[in-house]
Amino acid sequence: ALSTGLGVGMAKQSSNGTADSSEMENLVPTPVDVKSSKADYTLTENTVIEVRDGEATEVAEYLAGLLRPSTGYELPIVEGPSTGPDGSISLRLASDSSAIQSQGYRLQVNSDGVQIRASEPAGLFAGVQTLRQLLPPAIEADTEQSAEWTVSGGRIRDYPRFTYRGAHLDVARHFFGVETVKQYIDYLAQYKVNHLHLHLTDDQGWRIEIDGWPNLTDEGADSEVGGGSGGYYTKEEYAEIVQYAQSRFVTVIPEIDMPGHTGAALESYAELNCDGEKRQEDTGTNVGDTSLCLDKEVTYEFIEDVISEVAEMTPGPYLHIGGDEAHTLSDEDYNDFMSCAIPMVIEQGKRPIGWHQILGADPPEQTIGQFWGTSSDAPEVAAAAEEGHELIMSPATDAYLDMKYNEDTELGLDWAGYTPVPDAYDWDPAGYIDGVDESSIMGPETALWSENIRTLSDIEFMLFPRFPGVAELGWSPEAKTDDWDEFKHRLAAQAPRWNVQGVNYYQSPQVPWP
Ligand code: TNX
Structure with missing residues (x-):
């Protein structure tokens, strides 16, 4: 079984003491199961987005549209199996999807790349939103940035509590x-x-x-x-x-x-x-x-x-x-x-x-x-x-x-x-x-x-x-959403993303902003 490895009330902190939004423990909404590892993946100019069926292509295009402006990488969408010399982000509809509910997904990051699996395109799309948060905030920029495009390593299994949001x-x-x-x-x-x-x-x-x-x-x-x-x-x-x-x-x-x-x-x-x-x-x-x-x-x-x-x-x-x-x-x-x-x-x-x-x-x-x-x-x-x-x-x-x-x-x-x-x-x-x-x-x-x-x-x-x-x-699961004092750190960690996106947010004194 996967576990968060972190106690309630502790968002994972980076060295400067503020929560780092690109850690798996700090996602919003928090996933069902998370197990982080040290095996990060770093996007390069050779990274490809790999799909194996037409149904994943739409989500792959959306993902490429998110990642290309800030990375400046080509990120071609290729029909798999194909990993490219520096690994891939692979999006696939999995037939053995029994463990992933409708709208849910699995996401795995290791040094070879990122794999997202779901039973439906909506699940792949949710997984892509998670991947987006595992990258540095600069990924949200609409112009090319120089950054190390590292995705935090680990595994996530996730699906919604309510089908309607x-x-x-x-x-x-x-x-x-x-x-x-x-x-x-x-x-x-x-x-x-x-x-x-x-x-x-x-x-x-x-x-x-x-x-x-x-x-x-x-x-x-x-x-x-x-x-x-x-x-x-x-x-x-x-x-x-x-x-x-x-x-x-x-x-x-x-x-x-x-x-x-x-x-x-x-x-x-x-x-x-x-x-x-x-x-x-x-x-x-x-x-x-x-x-x-x-x-x-x-x-x-x-x-x-x-x-x-x-x-x-x-x-x-x-x-x-x-x-x-x-x-x-x-x-x-x-x-x-x-x-x-x-x-x-x-x-x-x-x-x-x-x-x-x-x-x-x-x-x-x-x-x-x-x-x-x-x-x-x-x-x-x-x-x-x-x-x-x-x-x-x-x-x-x-x-x-x-x-x-x-x-x-x-x-x-x-x-x-x-x-x-x-x-x-x-x-x-x-x-x-x-x-x-x-x-x-x-x-x-x-x-x-x-x-x-x-x-x-x-x-x-x-x-x-x-x-x-x-x-x-x-x-997110009810048991993971009942503690404002834990959530507030994850919420605060979103701010660097909003800053890059240009969101006019209210800087509430109740949130421990970085
Ligand atoms: C009540 S909520 C309304 C709206 C107003 C709103 C302002 C509801 C069903 N009706 O007509 O815009 O309050 O908060």
Whole structure:
């Protein structure tokens, strides 16, 4: 059996006393089993990337794209068996994969090279993210660096605790263009998060082109909180995001929030309003004061068109229909609406997801609830789980990365309290809600609402350093994720990488930065 060889509370230190991120013991997320050795491998200009089947080629190309700019090496992708004079990085789908679960991998480093084995390409990709962290931080540079490209020796066997690991991004309150979303996807992939939930519509903006309803983007997309110019994704741009995400083994989950949070649609079409008048453009941050008009036939034609077009554009298995904060409706009206909307999603071959209030509408069992509460006492949610509903865990006290770190944080909100860095790590996705079993939990998801988040730099400041902590809760074994005092050293050791990447992270005094 493999073991870490290190006690809890001790990240492996380098000679200057700070944790060295390129040691196997210091990975984030920490792997299932690690055994380090002295047999390091050093990349040279002769190193080749070896594959033996077409399915590994895509991941090999991605790896080459990561390593070529900073090393300046050619790193050709060759069809094996072939090791090259100075060894190879070999990526192979292993048929005897019984010991590696789906999404998992084995990685071995010795003086001849690096071998990554997995049963699926997604596992090879996860192994590549691990390899990336075993190289010096300079590997993250986008220009040629002079460095010794040594990979720490040893063996890793690894697989995720939860098959679902998510991150949400609100592109409605402030719009973020395709390039920013791609960078966001890259941060997810770096920490082995495999679902991107895009909050595409809200009171302040409609961000996705719908052929049958052109005013949504002609009129409903040109503003945002504070009155900026807004924006939206054309179908081509959305496809580009989906495709980029796929190339990083990330599934896109589109959210069309309904029946509340629909101000931008109500501003675009008079007939969707009960009084037949277009709603005023909304550049504020109020919530809960809008709803589609549930008494009108056209409302159901509208949501059916939108759901079917969005489903058609989305290869992933999920479609999120919001369902939060419909404060203008009675429970009965809300439930009646959901009993129309949810079957439309299922009809399109997608699994419905809603914020956890949706579970109160007694939806079909495959409907997933996304928990965003602030208390472990949530008996309605526990009852729904008991009946067979699965849950995505985004407790606002821990996983809402739009919450301020403390009272001095300029960005973000504080309605769920402050979330200092340790708090985003000190919780268990499967243990948060009283009376809910791990078997009901799909996994954790961070949320990033954008009421006052305007730029990529703002996004990075709220994400780092909290996001890697939640990512680790989603990936690593429970027994290895219960000690902030151990984790904080591994987290700190990531900073040299972020410095090279140019990440605008919050330098929390609670993290022992190198
Ligand atoms: C609550 S969380 C909301 C959002 C806000 C967010 C701000 C949820 C399902 N609804 O509309 O943006 O708080 O933190």
